Amino acid sequence: xxxxxxxxxxxxxxxxxxxxxxxxxxxxxxxxxxxxxxxxxxxxxxxxxxxxxxxxxxxxxxxxxxxxxxxxxxxxxxxxxxxxxxxxxxxxxxxxxxxxxxxxxxxxxxxxxxxxxxxxxxxxxxxxxxxxxxxxxxxxxxxxxxxxxxxxxxxxxxxxxxxxxxxxxxxxxxxxxxxxxxxxxxxxxxxxxxxxxxxxxxxxxx
Numbered sequence: 101x102x103x104x105x106x107x108x109x110x111x112x113x114x115x116x117x118x119x120x121x122x123x124x125x126x127x128x129x130x131x132x133x134x135x136x137x138x139x140x141x142x143x144x145x146x147x148x149x150x151x152x153x154x155x156x157x158x159x160x161x162x163x164x165x166x167x168x169x170x171x172x173x174x175x176x177x178x179x180x181x182x183x184x185x186x187x188x189x190x191x192x193x194x195x196x197x198x199x200x201x202x203x204x205x206x207x208x209x210x211x212x213x214x215x216x217x218x219x220x221x222x223x224x225x226x227x228x229x230x231x232x233x234x235x236x237x238x239x240x241x242x243x244x245x246x247x248x249x250x251x252x253x254x255x256x257x258x259x260x261x262x263x264x265x266x267x268x269x270x271x272x273x274x275x276x277x278x279x280x281x282x283x284x285x286x287x288x289x290x291x292x293x294x295x296x297x298x299x300x301x302x303x304x305x306x
Contacts, residue, residue: 118150133253161206164194188217231273278304
């Protein structure tokens with residue numbers, strides 16, 4: 101009987117941590133992406149983990165995305181490469197959670213973050229494959245979407261302010277191509293994006 105009560109209390113506690121809707125979650129996510137203290141807080145991390153376990157596909161994918169960003173921030177603050185594993189793990193889970201819902205922004209952004217995690221390792225071959233495949237799929241899917249505040253906030257955090265996810269992928273594909281010694285492909289992607297990102301790719305080529 102005591103064990104049953106403990107399990108009930110644990111379940112209730114986890115439920116209390118989770119957001120009641122995606123819109124409610126988005127408010128806190130936007131705050132976290134502009135406030136590192138909140139992003140790194142235990143309470144926010146607990147809510148993200150609860151969302152991963154009980155949310156919709158969109159909520160799970162978004163929660164894993166932010167956990168991946170959380171891990172990368174820890175890596176930046178500590179220079180401890182052990183944080184790159186959870187960055188990759190959570191980005192991969194984000195891709196898996198959203199499945200083949202190509203009409204959802206999480207489908208595309210999760211792939212951008214997974215490519216970013218590959219660059220952290222670094223595994224530029226996989227980053228290049230992920231971004232180029234996603235760019236091709238994006239073009240053939242007919243996906244059109246006005247970017248949300250969260251998308252803008254994620255790209256701003258990755259120093260790609262002013263870009264949409266397609267152009268952000270082109271920048272990453274160009275930089276990955278340059279790192280792989282594929283100068284022509286890097287130049288091709290550079291010519292598809294605006295300044296100053298074009299010059300950033302050219303700097304990698306040089």
